[in-house]
Amino acid sequence: xxxxxxxxxxxxxxxxxxxxxxxxxxxxxxxxxxxxxxxxxxxxxxxxxxxxxxxxxxxxxxxxxxxxxxxxxxxxxxxxxxxxxxxxxxxxxxxxxxxxxxxxxxxxxxxxxxxxxxxxxxxxxxxxxxxxxxxxxxxxxxxxxxxxxxxxxxxxxxxxxxxxxxxxxxxxxxxxxxxxxxxxxxxxxxx
Amino acid sequence: xxxxxxxxxxxxxxxxxxxxxxxxxxxxxxxxxxxxxxxxxxxxxxxxxxxxxxxxxxxxxxxxxxxxxxxxxxxxxxxxxxxxxxxxxxxxxxxxxxxxxxxxxxxxxxxxxxxxxxxxxxxxxxxxxxxxxxxxxxxxxxxxxxxxxxxxxxxxxxxxxxxxxxxxxxxxxxxxxxxxxxxxxxxxxxxxxxxxxxxxxxxxxxxxxxxxxxxxxxxxxxxxxxxxxxxxxxxxxxxxxxxxxxxxxxxxxxxxxxxxxxxxxxxxxxxxxxxxxxxxxxxxxxxxxxxxxxxxxxxxxxxxxxxxxxxxxxxxxxxxxxxxxxxxxxxxxxxxxxxxxxxxxxxxxxxxxxxxxxxxxxxxxxxxxxxxxxxxxxxxxxxxxxxxxxxxxxxxxxxxxxxxxxxxxxxxxxxxxxxxx
Numbered sequence: 001x002x003x004x005x006x007x008x009x010x011x012x013x014x015x016x017x018x019x020x021x022x023x024x025x026x027x028x029x030x031x032x033x034x035x036x037x038x039x040x041x042x043x044x045x046x047x048x049x050x051x052x053x054x055x056x057x058x059x060x061x062x063x064x065x066x067x068x069x070x071x072x073x074x075x076x077x078x079x080x081x082x083x084x085x086x087x088x089x090x091x092x093x094x095x096x097x098x099x100x101x102x103x104x105x106x107x108x109x110x111x112x113x114x115x116x117x118x119x120x121x122x123x124x125x126x127x128x129x130x131x132x133x134x135x136x137x138x139x140x141x142x143x144x145x146x147x148x149x150x151x152x153x154x155x156x157x158x159x160x161x162x163x164x165x166x167x168x169x170x171x172x173x174x175x176x177x178x179x180x181x182x183x184x185x186x187x188x189x190x191x
Numbered sequence: 192x193x194x195x196x197x198x199x200x201x202x203x204x205x206x207x208x209x210x211x212x213x214x215x216x217x218x219x220x221x222x223x224x225x226x227x228x229x230x231x232x233x234x235x236x237x238x239x240x241x242x243x244x245x246x247x248x249x250x251x252x253x254x255x256x257x258x259x260x261x262x263x264x265x266x267x268x269x270x271x272x273x274x275x276x277x278x279x280x281x282x283x284x285x286x287x288x289x290x291x292x293x294x295x296x297x298x299x300x301x302x303x304x305x306x307x308x309x310x311x312x313x314x315x316x317x318x319x320x321x322x323x324x325x326x327x328x329x330x331x332x333x334x335x336x337x338x339x340x341x342x343x344x345x346x347x348x349x350x351x352x353x354x355x356x357x358x359x360x361x362x363x364x365x366x367x368x369x370x371x372x373x374x375x376x377x378x379x380x381x382x383x384x385x386x387x388x389x390x391x392x393x394x395x396x397x398x399x400x401x402x403x404x405x406x407x408x409x410x411x412x413x414x415x416x417x418x419x420x421x422x423x424x425x426x427x428x429x430x431x432x433x434x435x436x437x438x439x440x441x442x443x444x445x446x447x448x449x450x451x452x453x454x455x456x457x458x459x460x461x462x463x464x465x466x467x468x469x470x471x472x473x474x475x476x477x478x479x480x481x482x483x484x485x486x487x488x489x490x491x492x493x494x495x496x497x498x499x500x501x502x503x504x505x506x507x508x509x510x511x512x513x514x515x516x517x518x519x520x521x522x523x524x525x526x527x528x529x530x531x532x533x534x535x536x537x538x539x540x541x542x543x544x545x546x547x548x549x550x551x552x553x554x555x556x557x558x559x560x561x562x563x564x565x566x567x568x569x570x571x572x573x574x575x576x577x578x579x580x581x582x583x584x585x586x587x588x589x590x591x592x593x594x595x596x597x598x599x600x601x602x603x604x605x606x607x608x609x610x611x612x
Binding site: 052054055057064099100101107108110111 | 475478479482483485523609611
């Protein structure tokens with residue numbers, strides 16, 4: 001590849017270690033490896049694949065997303081806002097009788113109650129997802145690795161962060177090797 | 192990841208068949224109690240005063256519509272599954288075919304319904320379908336415009352046509368599925384799919400027009416283009432709930448291990464949830480447009496349900512038929528819990544009966560009076576009795592054959608079904 005992310009940066013070994021990555025050839029071996037990493041009790045790690053791998057949540061031991069709670073909260077917020085807005089605008093602040101209807105009634109308020117609940121929930125889903133995924137961010141240490149870029153094409157990667165309490169490089173290398181990981185490589189922090 | 196599926200264990204006889212004569216006793220009791228209930232309703236109609244007569248007739252009509260709704264909605268659901276070549280449902284489809292195949296029970300109860308009507312008409316001059324009474328419609332300009340559609344011969348011809356269409360469709364789909372159990376011919380699946388395309392079209396028209404004919408025209412001045420969908424949505428909810436109850440009960444009796452899993456339950460829960468929301472959406476739309484347009488000939492129907500005890504009973508629908516099941520089925524773990532889905536299903540069936548009751552029963556009126564008759568104890572018996580008869584026959588039907596389509600080509604897909612979200 002012509003473009004090298006690391007070319008203008010400091011030499012690799014001068015930068016602190018971010019973690020260790022290993023490549024796997026197919027989703028099945030990736031899942032097997034993920035199950036093993038989970039069993040070993042690692043916490044700061046993730047898997048990377050070109051497509052969603054069925055059953056990976058279970059293999060990694062991921063808990064259900066907390067984004068639902070954000071959405072639930074936003075839904076109720078939207079509902080309350082819509083109620084207060086319509087009651088205040090139509091019923092209190094600027095009273096105009098339209099087509100002989102009550103100034104404020106749940107019947108005519110319902111479409112807006114529904115719309116704002118959905119809109120706020122959608123905002124909660126999108127922005128909640130971004131926040132929980134620690135996004136947006138400019139770069140990631142893994143992007144410094146040429147081989148990692150193929151993860152959007154035909155490679156499957158597991159990376160364990162040095163921040164993990166159980167991180168021990170020689171042990172990890174052995175573990176990845178025994179799981180069939182190829183191109184086990186150190187990943188440095190961004191410079 | 193993928194769990195190994197032991198097909199031999201799943202296809203063992205004691206997993207996919209009920210023991211000989213299972214549920215016979217309960218079935219006979221239910222049919223017996225239901226029949227006594229129907230008899231009591233008819234007796235009450237003829238021995239009480241005129242109010243009692245019209246109340247009993249409307250309430251019994253409600254129960255019959257619920258029973259017809261079960262079978263017709265199940266037929267629509269089976270055709271959707273066949274038409275979309277659904278693999279996930281292969282192991283649970285038979286139970287919906289069981290509900291579908293009992294369309295004859297609905298037909299039989301409907302004949303009783305009509306006979307009840309004719310007897311009442313001659314003996315007490317009570318009508319459910321007020322437009323059939325020539326003395327009432329004489330000089331009615333609105334009726335004159337509708338008389339091309341709303342007349343007894345055409346009404347009868349339509350009713351017969353609906354039942355013939357339903358019976359032929361249900362019978363054919365049942366035959367394809369059960370014949371495949373024996374000969375394993377995969378072309379039965381293809382035939383069922385071919386039939387389902389025009390079948391779904393017929394289903395949509397017949398179920399909508401049956402709802403127009405049998406429920407909407409109880410007040411022949413009133414009209415709502417949404418009424419057919421309203422009946423369809425409610426029937427789908429109750430039918431899916433009934434199917435879920437059968438499957439959960441079979442699991443409780445140690446059947447369908449590996450065939451009806453938490454994954455299938457999860458998807459059924461999603462469907463029940465979705466149709467509950469759909470029902471709420473179209474019911475509110477129907478009410479909202481009438482409320483907002485405020486045209487006298489439309490609002491009269493809604494107004495009748497806002498008078499006396501009907502006013503607070505009406506609130507039971509948005510709360511009990513939507514908000515409560517919505518909140519209960521919203522969390523993922525609830526849709527994967529057999530106990531939770533069973534409870535919500537039972538609740539929704541009761542709510543659907545109440546929904547039909549709310550749509551039909553306030554139309555009961557006494558000749559020459561404007562009073563709106565409130566709920567009465569005979570209502571409960573008259574509504575529930577036909578449903579008990581249906582459940583009785585259903586238990587018999589479930590026990591009479593294999594609990595899954597034995598040789599459906601999509602069976603492996605259904606057994607391996609899994610939700611990844």
